[in-house]
Amino acid sequence: xxxxxxxxxxxxxxxxxASFYSVALAAKQGDFNPDISLTLDGRYGSYSNDTDYELPxxxxxxxxxxxxxxxxxxxxxxxxxxxxxxLFYGKLTTAIADHEGTTExxxxxxxxETLTLGQGMKVKAGRxxxxxxxxxxxxxxxxxxxxxxxxxxxxxxxxxxxDGVQLSWLVPTELYFKVGVxxxxxxRFPAGGAANEGKGAQxxxxxxxxxxxxxHAWQLGFSHxxxxxxxxxxxxxxxxAGAVSVPTYSGESQxxxxxxxxxxxxxxNSRERNLKIQAEYFTRKxxxxxxxxxxxPLAQTxxxxxxxxxxxxxxxxxxxxxxxxxxxxHLSANNEGSDAAVLAEAGLDSEGHTPERSTLMLDxxxxxxxxxxxxxxxxxxxxxxxxxxxxQYIVTLGAHGAHRF
Amino acid sequence: xxxxxxxxxxxxxxxxxxxxxxxxxxxxxxxEWASLVDELGGERLSRYTAxxxxxxxxxxxxRPSLIAKIRRADxxxxxxxxxxxxxxxxxxxxxxxxxxxxxxxxxxEAATMVERLDVPIDVDRSMGDVxxxxxxxxxxxxxxxxxxxxxxxxxxxxxxPEGAEYYQLRFNDFTQRWQQxxxxxxxxxxxxxxxxxVVHHRDWVYLFDWLGIEITGALEPKPGLPATxxxxxxxxQMITATPVDMIVHTPYQGxxxxxxxxxxxxxxxxxxxxxxxxxxxxxxxxxxxxxTIATLKGGLK
Amino acid sequence: xxxxxxxxxxxxxxxxxxxxVTATHVPLGQRVLxxxxxxxxxxxxxxxxxxxxxxxxxxxxxxxxxxxxxTMSAAIVGVLLLYYTxxxxxxxxEALIGSLFVLASSGSILLLATNPHGGDQLKELLAGQILWxxxxxxxxxxxxxSAILFLWFGYARRANSLVFYLLFALxxxxxVQLVGVYLVFASLILPALAIRNMPKYALVYGYIVSATGYxxxxxxxxxxxxxxxxxxxxxxxxxxxxxxxYWKVTGKVQFKELPGD
Numbered sequence: 001x002x003x004x005x006x007x008x009x010x011x012x013x014x015x016x017x018a019s020f021y022s023v024a025l026a027a028k029q030g031d032f033n034p035d036i037s038l039t040l041d042g043r044y045g046s047y048s049n050d051t052d053y054e055l056p057x058x059x060x061x062x063x064x065x066x067x068x069x070x071x072x073x074x075x076x077x078x079x080x081x082x083x084x085x086x087l088f089y090g091k092l093t094t095a096i097a098d099h100e101g102t103t104e105x106x107x108x109x110x111x112x113e114t115l116t117l118g119q120g121m122k123v124k125a126g127r128x129x130x131x132x133x134x135x136x137x138x139x140x141x142x143x144x145x146x147x148x149x150x151x152x153x154x155x156x157x158x159x160x161x162x163d164g165v166q167l168s169w170l171v172p173t174e175l176y177f178k179v180g181v182x183x184x185x186x187x188r189f190p191a192g193g194a195a196n197e198g199k200g201a202q203x204x205x206x207x208x209x210x211x212x213x214x215x216h217a218w219q220l221g222f223s224h225x226x227x228x229x230x231x232x233x234x235x236x237x238x239x240x241a242g243a244v245s246v247p248t249y250s251g252e253s254q255x256x257x258x259x260x261x262x263x264x265x266x267x268x269n270s271r272e273r274n275l276k277i278q279a280e281y282f283t284r285k286x287x288x289x290x291x292x293x294x295x296x297p298l299a300q301t302x303x304x305x306x307x308x309x310x311x312x313x314x315x316x317x318x319x320x321x322x323x324x325x326x327x328x329x330h331l332s333a334n335n336e337g338s339d340a341a342v343l344a345e346a347g348l349d350s351e352g353h354t355p356e357r358s359t360l361m362l363d364x365x366x367x368x369x370x371x372x373x374x375x376x377x378x379x380x381x382x383x384x385x386x387x388x389x390x391x392q393y394i395v396t397l398g399a400h401g402a403h404r405f
Numbered sequence: 406x407x408x409x410x411x412x413x414x415x416x417x418x419x420x421x422x423x424x425x426x427x428x429x430x431x432x433x434x435x436x437e438w439a440s441l442v443d444e445l446g447g448e449r450l451s452r453y454t455a456x457x458x459x460x461x462x463x464x465x466x467x468r469p470s471l472i473a474k475i476r477r478a479d480x481x482x483x484x485x486x487x488x489x490x491x492x493x494x495x496x497x498x499x500x501x502x503x504x505x506x507x508x509x510x511x512x513x514e515a516a517t518m519v520e521r522l523d524v525p526i527d528v529d530r531s532m533g534d535v536x537x538x539x540x541x542x543x544x545x546x547x548x549x550x551x552x553x554x555x556x557x558x559x560x561x562x563x564x565x566p567e568g569a570e571y572y573q574l575r576f577n578d579f580t581q582r583w584q585q586x587x588x589x590x591x592x593x594x595x596x597x598x599x600x601x602x603v604v605h606h607r608d609w610v611y612l613f614d615w616l617g618i619e620i621t622g623a624l625e626p627k628p629g630l631p632a633t634x635x636x637x638x639x640x641x642q643m644i645t646a647t648p649v650d651m652i653v654h655t656p657y658q659g660x661x662x663x664x665x666x667x668x669x670x671x672x673x674x675x676x677x678x679x680x681x682x683x684x685x686x687x688x689x690x691x692x693x694x695x696x697t698i699a700t701l702k703g704g705l706k
Numbered sequence: 707x708x709x710x711x712x713x714x715x716x717x718x719x720x721x722x723x724x725x726x727v728t729a730t731h732v733p734l735g736q737r738v739l740x741x742x743x744x745x746x747x748x749x750x751x752x753x754x755x756x757x758x759x760x761x762x763x764x765x766x767x768x769x770x771x772x773x774x775x776x777t778m779s780a781a782i783v784g785v786l787l788l789y790y791t792x793x794x795x796x797x798x799x800e801a802l803i804g805s806l807f808v809l810a811s812s813g814s815i816l817l818l819a820t821n822p823h824g825g826d827q828l829k830e831l832l833a834g835q836i837l838w839x840x841x842x843x844x845x846x847x848x849x850x851x852s853a854i855l856f857l858w859f860g861y862a863r864r865a866n867s868l869v870f871y872l873l874f875a876l877x878x879x880x881x882v883q884l885v886g887v888y889l890v891f892a893s894l895i896l897p898a899l900a901i902r903n904m905p906k907y908a909l910v911y912g913y914i915v916s917a918t919g920y921x922x923x924x925x926x927x928x929x930x931x932x933x934x935x936x937x938x939x940x941x942x943x944x945x946x947x948x949x950x951x952y953w954k955v956t957g958k959v960q961f962k963e964l965p966g967d
């Protein structure tokens with residue numbers, strides 16, 4: 001849930017200047033200063049459809065929009081991380097975004113991680129991106145496309161971030177084999193209401209990975225997330241009387257997923273050319289009740305939700321600094337309930353439509369710290385096909401952010 | 406029956422964890438350190454190399470296989486001084502192996518054992534990907550390798566005290582051969598003193614410092630940025646005014662920019678192995694310098 | 707009592723094998739108990755064992771993929787057979803399952819009759835060889851089980867009998883080679899029995915009961931120098947009984963009868 005900013009813009013600029021100054025001071029890694037990095041992200045968008053965005057069959061969270069048209073800011077992030085002592089590593093990431101004229105500061109990550117438990121074990125606690133799936137734990141500025149895959153938007157409201165604890169274990173096998181479990185609060189979308197006194201959601205995942213020769217590497221993951229949900233809100237609708245009623249869901253939710261990624265580069269040297277192929281599949285079952293809060297008389301229905309979807313994307317760097325990528329998304333929803341009209345009002349009626357989307361992108365990275373991207377998509381999320389064109393810049397200032405596989 | 410089970414258990418214990426046969430797991434970030442580890446550690450070590458001569462050590466993917474290997478390592482031997490800053494910290498955090506975290510005995514940073522060149526006064530990103538702790542490519546100076554070998558010996562002894570004598574013997578043998586080889590190389594490289602070379606990236610600083618070769622320019626306009634046509638043009642101007650003897654690049658740097666510049670300035674272009682495995686005949690550190698010096702002399706003709 | 711035998715480097719892979727078997731057998735066991743097809747798993751495990759022995763008798767390499775293929779095919783054929791008989795002659799299904807078990811066991815004995823190591827191999831099949839499992843054997847099982855768990859939790863509600871039986875066959879084929887026929891049965895049924903009346907978090911409790919049983923059993927096998935497979939069956943029974951006893955004594959759980967009782 002976003003908090004409305006109470007920080008005046010002046011203080012915001014003070015924070016930005018202070019971080020620039022600290023970046024200048026903290027030249028070396030291994031200094032006592034934390035690693036500070038600032039990501040600046042600006043965009044220009046153009047759509048062919050004027051209608052509101054919908055994803056029939058899925059209750060969308062507040063974050064799951066296609067972005068604004070014209071010039072607008074994307075996801076600017078300030079991230080501070082460091083080893084705390086020899087036992088812990090800590091990281092904080094705030095996203096500074098502008099929504100309809102108001103600057104909002106959102107705490108995206110604020111967690112500590114153990115460094116020296118040994119035996120391949122690690123505990124992470126605080127607010128963090130869940131490690132289910134492949135893309136979920138990556139920051140938006142690292143993505144190969146400007147926006148999240150459609151299944152992430154539909155099921156997770158872009159990414160699952162929650163407050164809680166994670167325990168993971170790297171099994172001492174030759175192959176990379178990691179197992180982890182998470183227990184979290186379950187208040188943020190797609191969970192809701194912090195059920196069970198703030199212990200509403202749990203997750204489990206396994207990841208395998210290895211090299212094939214010098215030029216290829218792969219990673220395969222299976223994950224499961226479940227939550228008890230009380231009053232999960234999604235985007236509001238207007239009913240005929242003009243009052244805004246907000247669909248809310250209470251019940252159980254279970255998500256299972258597979259993710260797979262394959263990377264190739266000649267001789268393992270990814271600077272010249274490299275190819276990445278990535279696919280994820282998720283399926284969700286929900287069982288509970290949907291209400292249109294604020295409607296009078298109170299409209300409600302039982303609801304058995306059955307949604308699934310996948311995406312397949314491939315990115316190829318054909319000469320140094322230039323990359324081209326293609327992504328295909330495909331979703332399907334088959335929801336049932338006692339009152340079809342209420343389901344439809346809540347956006348849960350698939351309307352016999354299969355949402356899909358094709359995206360093509362081209363980006364140029366002058367160095368590993370700056371990138372400019374052009375992205376074109378044919379979006380069939382709902383019945384009116386939409387053509388989206390985006391231009392985006394992403395620059396990172398500060399610490400040499402090391403990224404995951 | 407019970408005897409049978411007991412004897413099988415004993416056999417298994419011997420096979421799985423005998424102190425006599427347990428090898429120390431060493432994770433070497435680059436092939437040059439892998440080679441040094443082999444020289445000093447021999448049969449007592451089981452060594453894994455993270456990168457090859459055909460990969461840019463600044464930019465390695467943090468692959469799952471590396472995480473699994475680091476998890477089992479007893480000793481990490483890397484260059485340090487920021488060379489692996491783009492990928493090693495993430496791997497260390499994910500591997501959860503407290504023996505090899507920075508500052509621990511199991512974490513050996515070769516570049517911090519010797520005096521470094523090119524330490525910048527101020528640093529900022531507009532200067533490109535500059536290493537704030539000085540140039541980390543320290544393996545290209547045989548004198549520095551000797552110093553690092555001594556430090557590595559001490560580290561091996563502290564991790565595996567039972568092997569102390571074994572390592573000492575191997576070190577003495579290595580030192581003898583190495584010092585002899587250095588004398589030979591310095592003799593052979595006499596003709597290379599004072600020649601002028603254009604490099605691709607400033608990874609040759611230590612080699613040329615030892616051999617007395619001048620680095621006149623670099624194909625990269627700034628460290629980490631690939632060569633651009635505009636920069637080639639300015640290099641061409643400079644070379645026309647003051648000619649250089651050759652252009653040099655590594656196996657992991659695409660030869661196109663170097664070849665182009667060679668064409669337009671009629672200068673010989675030469676690929677040097679840079680590290681162990683960078684050319685067919687380069688199987689260890691001795692070969693590395695022998696072949697490098699021979700190739701440089703060949704380029705002069 | 708040999709306390710020094712508790713060495714993680716020896717017991718480590720066995721422990722992980724046990725946890726892997728726990729991961730799949732607790733949820734599958736719940737379903738087996740619900741459907742009342744208790745002896746199906748014994749029969750299928752024995753059929754898979756027969757497949758394994760057939761493959762060895764032909765002389766194929768143990769651990770080779772061809773052997774795995776034959777074993778898995780045997781299990782799937784057995785499962786399809788029982789699915790078919792269930793559809794057509796449900797009244798005598800229990801008798802047919804028992805007959806299949808006995809036929810498969812006798813088949814193994816016949817095949818191994820001329821083999822001097824026959825007795826050992828049979829014992830291995832029944833009591834398993836969990837202590838000799840290595841990490842390289844564990845990896846393919848870990849990947850297979852992750853895929854099976856994904857299919858299970860992702861599609862549990864939609865699973866019809868056939869899908870369940872097939873997933874079951876795949877799981878049992880892998881686990882019978884790790885832990886043996888008796889331990890497969892014990893891992894499926896004992897924890898499921900313990901948790902059958904839990905109103906909430908049944909699966910979590912099932913995992914805890916099963917994992918505890920495995921750890922306890924492995925430790926005892928190490929200390930007392932006994933066959934691990936057999937003693938883990940007892941430790942699983944012990945943890946299941948203690949668990950049930952605890953809930954009965956504290957009176958928080960209402961004990962219902964199984965459907966059809």
